[in-house]
Amino acid sequence: MKTFVCKNLDDTDLLAEKFAKLVENDGCFVCMFGDIGAGKTAFVKKVAKHLGVEEKVTSPSFVILNEYHCGKIPIFHFDLYRLENEGVRTILDELEEYSQGRCLTFAEWAEFSQGEIPLDRLEIQIEYVAETERNFTFIAYGEKAQTILEGLN
Numbered sequence: 001m002k003t004f005v006c007k008n009l010d011d012t013d014l015l016a017e018k019f020a021k022l023v024e025n026d027g028c029f030v031c032m033f034g035d036i037g038a039g040k041t042a043f044v045k046k047v048a049k050h051l052g053v054e055e056k057v058t059s060p061s062f063v064i065l066n067e068y069h070c071g072k073i074p075i076f077h078f079d080l081y082r083l084e085n086e087g088v089r090t091i092l093d094e095l096e097e098y099s100q101g102r103c104l105t106f107a108e109w110a111e112f113s114q115g116e117i118p119l120d121r122l123e124i125q126i127e128y129v130a131e132t133e134r135n136f137t138f139i140a141y142g143e144k145a146q147t148i149l150e151g152l153n
């Protein structure tokens with residue numbers, strides 16, 4: 001487990017840049033936790049930018065999944081908020097599929113899938129501290145995620 005204090009958006013940008021470098025080849029499955037406005041989507045946007053995605057990255061709250069295929073690696077961005085527990089169960093196979101191979105997958109509101117995503121994954125918990133300050137806590141589950149987290153400083 002590692003916690004990074006981001007005093008402002010520039011710090012978050014730097015963290016996203018380092019993270020992007022670590023996942024640009026083999027990808028990762030990332031579960032994101034944190035209240036509304038914590039910065040889940042903000043982090044995904046910044047990672048996508050550093051992976052060369054030029055199109056606008058928006059919140060997938062209403063569409064559940066956004067995909068970006070124009071960067072260094074395919075990015076799948078889920079927002080599970082509207083699905084709630086039952087709904088998440090219906091797309092577990094898809095989530096698993098999107099965690100295979102060379103792609104970077106983010107799942108916002110992963111609390112709805114607690115214990116049901118038994119994949120090699122990183123969990124990122126974002127905590128609001130002050131208007132522009134956030135704590136990002138990363139926890140790795142599985143070997144691949146562990147290797148990525150070890151590289152993040």
Ligand SMILES: Nc1ncnc2c1ncn2[C@@H]1O[C@H](COP(=O)(O)OP(=O)(O)O)[C@@H](O)[C@H]1O
Nearest residue numbers: 006008009012036037038039040041042132134
């Ligand atoms: N250090 C920071 N890291 C991330 N977001 C920040 C930071 N400081 C301010 N923000 C702002 O907080 C908001 C987070 O919103 P968003 O990413 O949509 O949240 P979520 O997806 O968690 O609901 C954005 O407007 C973002 O610009």
Ligand SMILES: [Mg+2]
Nearest residue numbers: 040041059108
């Ligand atoms: Mg969001």
